[in-house]
Amino acid sequence: MATFKTRAQYVADDLRERILGGEFKGGSQLRQDALARDYDVSRIPVREALLTLESEGLVEFHAHRGAFTTELSVAAIRELFDLRVLLETYVLRYAIPNLTTADLDHAGSVLRQYDAALDSGSQIDNWSDYNFAFHHALYAPSGLPETLAMIGQLNTKSGRYIRMQLVYTREIEKAELEHRELLELARNGKVEDACRLLERHIKDAAEGIAAVLEKNLRSA
Amino acid sequence: MATFKTRAQYVADDLRERILGGEFKGGSQLRQDALARDYDVSRIPVREALLTLESEGLVEFHAHRGAFTTELSVAAIRELFDLRVLLETYVLRYAIPNLTTADLDHAGSVLRQYDAALDSGSQIDNWSDYNFAFHHALYAPSGLPETLAMIGQLNTKSGRYIRMQLVYTREIEKAELEHRELLELARNGKVEDACRLLERHIKDAAEGIAAVLEKNLRSA
DNA sequence: GCCATAGGGATTGCATACAATATCCAGATT
DNA sequence: AATCTGGATATTGTATGCAATCCCTATGGC
The missing domain is CATH 1.20.120.530 (GntR ligand-binding domain-like)
Structure with a gap:
């Protein structure tokens, strides 16, 4: 029952902490390429992590423009x-x-x-x-x-x-x-x-x- | 404004309809390869669609075993x-x-x-x-x-x-x-x-x- | 001077190909 | 007989590379 964690999940968990911790202020762009280099993975797990965070309401995707941290009114x-x-x-x-x-x-x-x-x-x-x-x-x-x-x-x-x-x-x-x-x-x-x-x-x-x-x- | 819809979104929307419409009974496996052929796309947008549906509570991922439709008690x-x-x-x-x-x-x-x-x-x-x-x-x-x-x-x-x-x-x-x-x-x-x-x-x-x-x- | 528009550059979205992992089943062991 | 082991197989998870799309700027028309 080894708690296998995909890279996408690892990135999602870490990125969530970083966002909640205030490292990215509201509305800042999260570039897939940069994050992929940060975590030393390809852009695929990064994309999946961003999708997860989108469903949690922490980021928003703008088509072909990338993901941005959300800013709540x-x-x-x-x-x-x-x-x-x-x-x-x-x-x-x-x-x-x-x-x-x-x-x-x-x-x-x-x-x-x-x-x-x-x-x-x-x-x-x-x-x-x-x-x-x-x-x-x-x-x-x-x-x-x-x-x-x-x-x-x-x-x-x-x-x-x-x-x-x-x-x-x-x-x-x-x-x-x-x-x-x-x-x-x-x-x-x-x-x-x-x-x-x-x-x-x-x-x-x-x-x-x-x-x-x-x-x-x-x-x- | 942009009505651009990614393939992943298209697959997610269609698959959601199919699941809600009862095409897949509770607990049935959704194989990425088969879905990819269904929609004539690669497995990447299929995976992203499945992740979206997971966040909506319609499917569950089991590591390296794939996605299954959820069954509510x-x-x-x-x-x-x-x-x-x-x-x-x-x-x-x-x-x-x-x-x-x-x-x-x-x-x-x-x-x-x-x-x-x-x-x-x-x-x-x-x-x-x-x-x-x-x-x-x-x-x-x-x-x-x-x-x-x-x-x-x-x-x-x-x-x-x-x-x-x-x-x-x-x-x-x-x-x-x-x-x-x-x-x-x-x-x-x-x-x-x-x-x-x-x-x-x-x-x-x-x-x-x-x-x-x-x-x-x-x-x- | 201002707006429309086309081309360059940057970034995403996706297809292909490969690596990693779980399951299954045959065969050995107790 | 039941359980354990190990390799074959199926399927997922990820890397790489390419095509599509959007933004930006420069240029031309009014």
Whole structure:
């Protein structure tokens, strides 16, 4: 069952990280030839990787002109975060009654890892993964894999902006406190309180990002 | 503007129709070589088309074994339809207050076209498109393009089963009546009634599909 | 001076050809 | 008899090279 990974998948994974990490600003062109040299592969797996990223909403193809990183409007970002509120509170409602002590322990350990990473001053790249891992740990017991997949899509598509907001506003600590609170509410089966907190948690992030984007727009 | 369509896109569009139309039953292998001969292209655009369909959830790649059409479990189908209820009532709430007379006329004309197609005894292939066109006409004024895109994804992914249910249960006429009723409620701004009807409309379809699938399972 | 337009250059999109991997089945081994 | 091994075969995954398309610029007409 060797987890064989094609070169196309490897390129897609790495390129996704680079895009989400902010290496390519919105609208920049991704030339197949250059990427092929970067990864020391031919243009075929690069094309396939770009197609995958297109389906994830991270790049756009313009016929015979190449792939460009997408640039989301403020309105689109708000919309994506509203969708996250809708879907994530939906799964959380299903998940909380199903939470086992093992699930709670797992979520707790993710939080501790995250603390450790924070204290050691490690990079933000990792934080985003931890953040998703924590949310996923809470949602997984919902037993709704299709819904979780859509939530994952939303996270990927908006991931670049989440990181940006964290860099600019340093709200990591606040998010961290909210995570602890959320876990506690989940542990005690307070479904409605947890959903309310989650909603605020997501909406606050959206407002933070919108504020940053609008400031950038004005200065540009 | 450029109506240029790559061969990969052409193959993807056609193959999607064939899969949704039921030409390939669940789990059947799609060999690149055979498809390439079918479409008189090389395997490269075929591979790209298959990747696109993979991202839409219609096929799955098994490394070095090729692409297979996906087979959704009954649970997955129920989950997808529950998601449709959640997202479609969500956009409908936003759309109804924004509906212009032009929007209503457009939705009405879609329904009339659909009637005409029904009377002329034309194929079901077209019905699915009309169905989606009608729903889309109602939802578009919501001004939520990202959400509409996700709804489109859900429709694609479950499309094969929707057609199957229609073939088996001949519920087209019932759906048609509900569409007319839905349009009337929307016209009169009855948001809550419209959402309730829409919810039942979608859930009934889901139950019909689940019934057919479970019967097939038992006979297999 | 401004718009249309043709040719050069750059980049993509695709066909061909080859390399890599999984499956299958025969034969050996316990 | 059941399981393991290994090579043959089928199919995918990728490299290379070429043709098609678009952008850009320069030139000509008004």
